[in-house]
Each structure stands twice: as structure tokens, then as C-alpha cells.
Amino acid sequence: MSYKNRMHPKVSNAEMAVFKALSAQGLTSGMVTQQPIVLKSTIPDFCWLSKRKIVFLDGVPVHTKDRAQQRDAEIDELLELQGWEVLRIPYDPPLTEKALQEIMATIREFLGVNDDE
16 A cells, blocks of 8 residues: 555545634744644644644544544544644534534644634
């Protein structure tokens, strides 16, 4: 299996919605998306390099399986050992407006962004 075949197959609708919301709230400065980090070929959904913070949006249908949960835990541990803070946000697709607002509040808190900003 080639490295390219292990890459993130596509950006989900939820990831696009969160990216648009992050952009609208001015939270994309210093952020990269879909950039490989060579640890079990993981590709964080959102990554703030200067803050050493990573966010994964975990669709419940995929990430509740035992094998996926074990892989996610291994990736989190490897990232944390390298000084990254990791936030995993489970969601049920399709992403509702209410769920998006809750996700954005969670990400803002994780990034240390006040609602006044």
C-alpha cells in the first residue's frame, strides 16, 4: 500500500463547515489543514503549528469502531509525546448548525480564544 493510499481520502462536509466557521471567526491565522504529520500517516483536520494544537473531527460511524479508537489513541499519544495538544471532537454526520456551534465553542476554548475577541 503506497503512502498516498493511506492519506486522508477526502475532506468531509463537516470539516468544510468547521473551516468556514473558523475563517469567519478569524481563527485560521497560523493554521494548516490536511497537512501530513508522519506518525502512522496521520493528517490532522486542523493544526495550529505555532500553538502546537491539533483538532480532529471524528465522525461517529468511523471512529467508534474498536480498531479506529485504538489507532486514534496511539496517534494521540505519539503527538502528545512530541509536545502537541490534541482535541478530538466526535460528531454525527450530517453536521447540524447546532452541532457546528458547539464544535466552534469547543475549538475556541481549546485555542484559548475569548468570545470577546
